[in-house]
Amino acid sequence: MDGKDYNKLLEILIHGNIDFIAIAVSPWHALGIDAFLYELSDRLDRKIKGVIIIEQHSGNYTLNEGNFYSNSFADIEYFSNESQSNNELTLSIAFYKTIKIIRGLFNIIHEKKTKKNKTIYLVTPLWVNISFIRYFCKKDISNRYKPVFILVDEGLGTYLSKKVWKLVDKKQNYSIIKTVKQDLLNKLSIDKRTTSLLRFLKCVELNERFLFKKSIPLKINSNIAENYKKIINLQNDLRMATNDSILIITQPFSEKNMMLQKDEMNIMKSLIDYLNELEYKVFLKPHPAEKINKYDNITCPNLIIIKDDLMAEKIIPNLNPNFVIGYTSTVLINSSLLYGITTISLVDMLLNLSNNELLHVSSLEFKKLMGNSIYFVNCIDEIKKLI
Incomplete structure (x- = not known):
C-alpha cells in the first residue's frame, strides 16, 4: 500500500469508528472474510463498517469488489494493494516500516492494561499479517482500539504439516539473506513464524475461524460452515442445474x-x-x-x-x-x-x-x-x- 493510501487508512481509523480491516488475495479468502463479517454483524445486531484490502496476486487470480457479498450487512471501503517490485521496496523502506511495527506492538502491549472503547478485528487468511500492527504506532489509534486478529481458512494449506511448508519454502528458495535483499516485509510479516511469536507474547488476541477442525481425518466446524453456505447462497442464480x-x-x-x-x-x-x-x-x-x-x-x-x-x-x-x-x-x-x-x-x-x-x-x-x-x-x- 502506497503512502497516500496508508495515510487515508490512518484517517479512517482515527475518525471512522470502524469494526474491521481485512485483507484478501484469492476468492476463497474473500468467502472466508464474508462469512466472518456476516457472523460479526449478526452478533452485534447491526450493520458493521470497515476496510477490505485486496492484494493483487502475481497473475493467477483476479480479485475485485465483485468477489465480496458483504454489502447487505457491512459498509465497506476497498483498497487495492499492488505488489511492490524488489527495486521499489528498498531496505531503508522496509526498515522504516519495521520500526513502525515495533512501535505499534509496544503501544498495544502498553495499552493492554487499560480498557478500550472498541474492538477492531484484523482479518487475514491462515497467518497473522503483522504489518497491520504498524497502524497502532499512532497513539490516537492504539488508545482507541483493541486489536483482535481473526485467521480465516486458506484452503488445504491450513491443515498441512510443517514438513510440507518446509518443502514449500525450499522450493521458493527461502532464506533470510534473500529475504533482506528482496522483500523483508512480504516474507516475514505474513508468516507462521510471526503468528507463533504473537501467540507466545500473548500481546494480542488471535482467533481461528477455520472451516474444519485440525484433526485426522478432518471434521467440519458446523457453525462456521453454515456461515460459508449462507454467503455462497447469496449467489444462487447461475441456473446451471442439470441431470446426470x-x-x-x-x-x-x-x-x-x-x-x-x-x-x-x-x-x-x-x-x-x-x-x-x-x-x-x-x-x-x-x-x-x-x-x-x-x-x-x-x-x-x-x-x-x-x-x-x-x-x-x-x-x-x-x-x-x-x-x-x-x-x-x-x-x-x-x-x-x-x-x-x-x-x-x-x-x-x-x-x-x-x-x-x-x-x-x-x-x-x-x-x-x-x-x-x-x-x-x-x-x-x-x-x-x-x-
Whole structure:
C-alpha cells in the first residue's frame, strides 16, 4: 500500500469508528472474510463498517469488489494493494516500516492494561499479517482500539504439516539473506513464524475461524460452515442445474513443474472419454493458475469448460453434480464434507507418473486428512465401480 493510501487508512481509523480491516488475495479468502463479517454483524445486531484490502496476486487470480457479498450487512471501503517490485521496496523502506511495527506492538502491549472503547478485528487468511500492527504506532489509534486478529481458512494449506511448508519454502528458495535483499516485509510479516511469536507474547488476541477442525481425518466446524453456505447462497442464480452431471476440478501441476503436461493431459482425456461413454454432462473447472487454453484440444460433445472466474464452491450448489472428480484441491474437501457429494480423487494416478517430492508428501497428507470421505482410485477402470 502506497503512502497516500496508508495515510487515508490512518484517517479512517482515527475518525471512522470502524469494526474491521481485512485483507484478501484469492476468492476463497474473500468467502472466508464474508462469512466472518456476516457472523460479526449478526452478533452485534447491526450493520458493521470497515476496510477490505485486496492484494493483487502475481497473475493467477483476479480479485475485485465483485468477489465480496458483504454489502447487505457491512459498509465497506476497498483498497487495492499492488505488489511492490524488489527495486521499489528498498531496505531503508522496509526498515522504516519495521520500526513502525515495533512501535505499534509496544503501544498495544502498553495499552493492554487499560480498557478500550472498541474492538477492531484484523482479518487475514491462515497467518497473522503483522504489518497491520504498524497502524497502532499512532497513539490516537492504539488508545482507541483493541486489536483482535481473526485467521480465516486458506484452503488445504491450513491443515498441512510443517514438513510440507518446509518443502514449500525450499522450493521458493527461502532464506533470510534473500529475504533482506528482496522483500523483508512480504516474507516475514505474513508468516507462521510471526503468528507463533504473537501467540507466545500473548500481546494480542488471535482467533481461528477455520472451516474444519485440525484433526485426522478432518471434521467440519458446523457453525462456521453454515456461515460459508449462507454467503455462497447469496449467489444462487447461475441456473446451471442439470441431470446426470459431473464436475471435474483440475490443478496446475505441470505449470508448477510437478509433472509433465502430456501425462497430466492423458489422465484427463481418458477420464473425459470414459464419462462421455456414460453420457454424463461433464463440467471442467480449471484452476486460475493453469494456462487459459490448456484443455481446448480435448473434444467431447458433452464437455463444458468453465473459463470464467467463478469459484468452484459457488458452482457446486447451483450445478448439484452427481460426482466431483479431481486430485487434491480444496474443492474436493468442500464437495465431500460441506455438501456431502460423492467425491473421487485421481491423485494416485498422478503419483505413479511423477517423482516430485512436494507432490508426493502433500498428496499423502491429503489422503490422511480425508480418510474415507473421498474415494481414491488408481486407474480409470476403478471409477466404474463408483459411478
